[in-house]
Amino acid sequence: MLQFTINEEACVRCGECVKDCPMGIIGMRDDVPFILPEKEEACLRCQHCLTVCPTAALSILGKNPADSLPLRGNMPTPDQMETLLRGRRSVRRYKQKNVDRDVLTRLMDITRSAPTGKNNLRLHFLLIDDMAVMDSIRSEVYEGILQRMAAEGLPEGMEFFGTLAKLWGRGMDIVFRGAPHLLWVTAPEDSPCPESDPYIALSYFELMAASFGLGTVWCGFAKWAFSSVLPHMKARLGVPENHTNGYVMMFGHPDVRYHRTVQRTEQTLHVVTL
Incomplete structure (x- = not known):
């Protein structure tokens, strides 16, 4: 069982989970996402649907979206x-x-x-x-x-x-x-x-x-x-x-300290053009 659940009050019906599912196992029924029964076994358990939901309305595999780390404002430059x-x-x-x-x-x-x-x-x-x-x-x-x-x-x-x-x-x-x-x-x-x-x-x-x-x-x-x-x-x-x-x-723990980055550009870069 995939334990796929939707908080319908939080769901904005954007369809992002449907569009981003690599295996195409999510559909929309009455504007609410659901797992297509005939495709359930094809799930990769990748959790794309959980991560792409903008309002944390979707849960799968029993995962609570609140336990995931938010990306906005937390990514390195x-x-x-x-x-x-x-x-x-x-x-x-x-x-x-x-x-x-x-x-x-x-x-x-x-x-x-x-x-x-x-x-x-x-x-x-x-x-x-x-x-x-x-x-x-x-x-x-x-x-x-x-x-x-x-x-x-x-x-x-x-x-x-x-x-x-x-x-x-x-x-x-x-x-x-x-x-x-x-x-x-x-x-x-x-x-x-x-x-x-x-x-x-x-x-x-x-x-x-x-x-x-x-x-x-x-x-x-x-x-x-x-x-x-x-x-x-x-x-x-x-x-x-x-x-x-x-x-x-x-x-x-290193017993040496480096103070600057290396400078490497020697390896071949081949750009394909038409």
Whole structure:
């Protein structure tokens, strides 16, 4: 059941919910929106109808429009967004302290609102929220690399992990960059967009983390360690078997401060004309 309800006193009969429904499952009956019974199962549960209603007269899936954040007057300016986007850095130096639990909760709530193909909403978010746990996993991975080197050897193309493990023995954590926290996002292989959805979610996380003053780094080394060098870590950490390898992001309080944005215009821009 979609629990679709209309406050008829508040409804202004504008029809915006009908026009904006991606699946066309909303109609008008006696000038009041309603769900077309034969199309109810096609609902994506995207909540477009709830958000587009100008008078908060519409509820779906039991959601109270009053619990949504209002957009008018609360959106960042283009200049503020530009500063955030250009000022984001890949951080590889971290303070050895946990991120506040309330901040983590808010970050994950926002990240889990990221869009997925066809609103599939089946991403798996693996969070290491305590630096003591992260330290244990870190040591386990490096020890596992050394053990695999001594046994069957490292996979082809991954031999450089042997050097990384040796550097760990000298106090250098190249794989995880000394970060106190980790977020690994994966998607079911049978979802509509299993490759892109984890990247979209991590992009949400990265930018929101930056707004809290936290540092992040897209960590290919950690992804390769978990998926290629030590593939048993996928099950060990609780990633479902039928999920893609997704991507890993390290994060925490940065132990470095940047003072200005970068200046990048090198990448190709091709404008199509007729």
